[in-house]
Amino acid sequence: MQSIDFPFDKFNFNSDSILEGLPESDLILLNKNRVTHQYKKGEILFREGSYPTGIYYIKKGKVKKYKTDKDGREQIFYVCRKGELFGYHALISDEKYSDTTATLEESTITFISKDDFLKAIQLSPILSNRLLKCMSHEFGVLVNGLAVFAQRTVRERLALSLILLRDKYKKENQDKKPVELDLSRDDLAKFVGTARETLVRLLHDFKEDGLIEINGRKIILKKPLELSKIANLY
Amino acid sequence: MQSIDFPFDKFNFNSDSILEGLPESDLILLNKNRVTHQYKKGEILFREGSYPTGIYYIKKGKVKKYKTDKDGREQIFYVCRKGELFGYHALISDEKYSDTTATLEESTITFISKDDFLKAIQLSPILSNRLLKCMSHEFGVLVNGLAVFAQRTVRERLALSLILLRDKYKKENQDKKPVELDLSRDDLAKFVGTARETLVRLLHDFKEDGLIEINGRKIILKKPLELSKIANLY
DNA sequence: GGTAAAATGTGACATAAGTCACATTTTTAG
DNA sequence: CTAAAAATGTGACTTATGTCACATTTTACC
Numbered sequence: 001m002q003s004i005d006f007p008f009d010k011f012n013f014n015s016d017s018i019l020e021g022l023p024e025s026d027l028i029l030l031n032k033n034r035v036t037h038q039y040k041k042g043e044i045l046f047r048e049g050s051y052p053t054g055i056y057y058i059k060k061g062k063v064k065k066y067k068t069d070k071d072g073r074e075q076i077f078y079v080c081r082k083g084e085l086f087g088y089h090a091l092i093s094d095e096k097y098s099d100t101t102a103t104l105e106e107s108t109i110t111f112i113s114k115d116d117f118l119k120a121i122q123l124s125p126i127l128s129n130r131l132l133k134c135m136s137h138e139f140g141v142l143v144n145g146l147a148v149f150a151q152r153t154v155r156e157r158l159a160l161s162l163i164l165l166r167d168k169y170k171k172e173n174q175d176k177k178p179v180e181l182d183l184s185r186d187d188l189a190k191f192v193g194t195a196r197e198t199l200v201r202l203l204h205d206f207k208e209d210g211l212i213e214i215n216g217r218k219i220i221l222k223k224p225l226e227l228s229k230i231a232n233l234y
Numbered sequence: 235m236q237s238i239d240f241p242f243d244k245f246n247f248n249s250d251s252i253l254e255g256l257p258e259s260d261l262i263l264l265n266k267n268r269v270t271h272q273y274k275k276g277e278i279l280f281r282e283g284s285y286p287t288g289i290y291y292i293k294k295g296k297v298k299k300y301k302t303d304k305d306g307r308e309q310i311f312y313v314c315r316k317g318e319l320f321g322y323h324a325l326i327s328d329e330k331y332s333d334t335t336a337t338l339e340e341s342t343i344t345f346i347s348k349d350d351f352l353k354a355i356q357l358s359p360i361l362s363n364r365l366l367k368c369m370s371h372e373f374g375v376l377v378n379g380l381a382v383f384a385q386r387t388v389r390e391r392l393a394l395s396l397i398l399l400r401d402k403y404k405k406e407n408q409d410k411k412p413v414e415l416d417l418s419r420d421d422l423a424k425f426v427g428t429a430r431e432t433l434v435r436l437l438h439d440f441k442e443d444g445l446i447e448i449n450g451r452k453i454i455l456k457k458p459l460e461l462s463k464i465a466n467l468y
Numbered sequence: 469g470g471t472a473a474a475a476t477g478t479g480a481c482a483t484a485a486g487t488c489a490c491a492t493t494t495t496t497a498g
Numbered sequence: 499c500t501a502a503a504a505a506t507g508t509g510a511c512t513t514a515t516g517t518c519a520c521a522t523t524t525t526a527c528c
Binding site: 069073091099121129134135149151 | 244304307309322324325359365367368385386467
C-alpha cells in the first residue's frame with residue numbers, strides 16, 4: 001500500500017482538541033444535562049436558518065455539513081467523524097445556523113445544551129482558549145477550501161476529495177485492511193461540487209488508470225500518491 | 235438611487251467589533267508597542283506560509299486577502315477596509331499564515347506585536363470573548379463564500395461582488411455621491427474568480443442593461459436591486 | 469511632452485463540465 | 499420472493515467560461 005505524506009491539517013478542523021483531556025471540573029459543567037441519542041442515516045440535526053439550542057459531539061458515526069441553494073442544490077463542505085464537536089459557531093456568535101448538518105450513516109451523538117456550554121466557556125479559560133485556537137485554525141481550513149473551489153478543476157477536486165475522505169473513513173485498529181469509502185455517488189458529487197454524471201465518469205477514468213478500485217458503491221484508493229499529484233495542490 | 239436591503243453580514247467579517255470601545259486598560263496593553271506605518275499600493279503585509287509576528291489594524295485604506303496557487307493564479311477571498319483588524323488567526327492558532335495580504339491602495343496601518351496581543355487575550359476576558367464571537371461569525375461568512383464559488387455562475391458572482399464591493403468602497407459623509415468602485419479589472423477578476431477577459435465582457439453586458447456605469451476603471455452601480463436579483467442568492 | 473510600459477478591450481476558438489433522457493442495477497419493503 | 503423505488507451508469511448534446519493572440523487606450527516617468 002502506498003503511504004502518503006499529505007497536509008491533512010490544512011483541510012481538517014481540529015475540534016477533537018476542544019474537549020480532549022479537559023479538566024474534570026469543566027467536563028462536569030458540560031455534562032450536567034447532556035443527552036446522547038441514536039440517529040439513523042440521513043437524519044437532520046439542525047437546519048440552516050434555525051436558532052441553535054446546543055452543541056453536538058459525535059460518539060460514533062459521521063455527519064455532513066452542507067449548504068442548500070435556492071434551487072435545492074446541496075454543497076457538502078465538510079464531513080465530521082467520530083470525536084468531532086459541531087454546532088458551536090452559531091451558538092457562540094448568537095446567530096442562526098449558516099449550514100445544515102445531517103448524519104451520513106447511523107450515528108451516536110451527544111447533545112450539550114446552550115446554557116451549559118456558554119456557562120462553561122465563561123467559567124473555563126482553558127475551554128475558551130481552546131475554542132479560540134480551534135476556530136483560528138478553522139479559518140485557514142475554510143480559506144483553503146474556498147481556494148480549491150475557486151481554482152481547481154473537478155478532476156483535481158475529486159482527487160483531493162478522495163484523499164480527504166479516505167482519512168475520514170479510516171477505521172481504528174484496522175491498519176491492515178484497505179480503507180473503503182462508503183458513501184453514495186450523490187453525496188460524493190455534492191462534496192466534490194459537481195454533477196453526479198460527471199463524477200461517475202471521472203471515477204471510471206481513475207479506475208481505468210488503476211488509481212482506485214470500485215466495489216459497488218465502495219471506493220478503495222490504490223494509488224493515493226498519484227491522486228495527490230492529480231489534485232495538483234503543491 | 236435604488237436603496238437595497240442586502241444581508242451584508244453574511245459576507246462581511248466583523249473585526250471592527252473587536253477593538254471598538256474596548257476598556258482603556260486593555261487598549262493600553264495592546265498599544266504599548268504599536269507602530270503605525272504608511273504603505274503604498276500593492277505592498278505585501280504578510281505572505282502565506284510565513285510566521286506571524288503580530289496583528290494589523292487599518293486606520294486608512296484597504297487590503298486584499300488572497301491565495302496564490304501553484305501556477306501563480308491569485309484568488310482574492312476578502313477585502314478589508316478602514317477599521318478592520320487582520321492577521322490574528324495564524325497568530326492565535328500558532329500556525330503559518332494561510333493567505334497573503336496586500337494593500338489595494340495607499341494605506342495607513344497599525345501593527346500590534348504578537349506578545350502584546352497574546353498577553354492582552356490572556357488578561358482580558360472581554361477581548362477573548364469578542365474574538366470568540368467574531369471568529370464564530372467568520373466561520374459562517376467563509377462557508378457562505380465557499381458555497382458561492384461552488385454553486386454560482388461567474389455572472390452571478392460578479393453581480394454579488396459588485397454589491398459587496400460597493401459597500402467596501404462607500405465613503406463616510408458622502409451619502410449623496412454615488413459610490414465608485416476603484417480597483418483594477420485584474421483585481422476584480424481575481425475577486426470574482428474568473429478570467430479578466432470574461433470579466434470585461436460581463437461588465438459590458440451589465441452596462442448595456444443599464445445596471446452599471448463605467449468611467450474608465452471606475453464602476454458605479456445604477457441598479458443594485460437588479461444586480462442582487464442576478465446574484466440569485468435568495 | 470513624448471515614449472515606454474501597463475492596463476484594458478476584443479475576436480476567434482477550444483473544452484470542461486452541465487443537462488437531459490433513458491437503461492440498468494441494487495436496495496427496500498410488503 | 500417480488501414489485502416498486504432508489505441508486506447508478508451511459509450517450510448525445512449544449513454552453514459557459516477559459517485561452518490565445520493582438521489592438522487600443524491609459525498611465526507612468528525621464
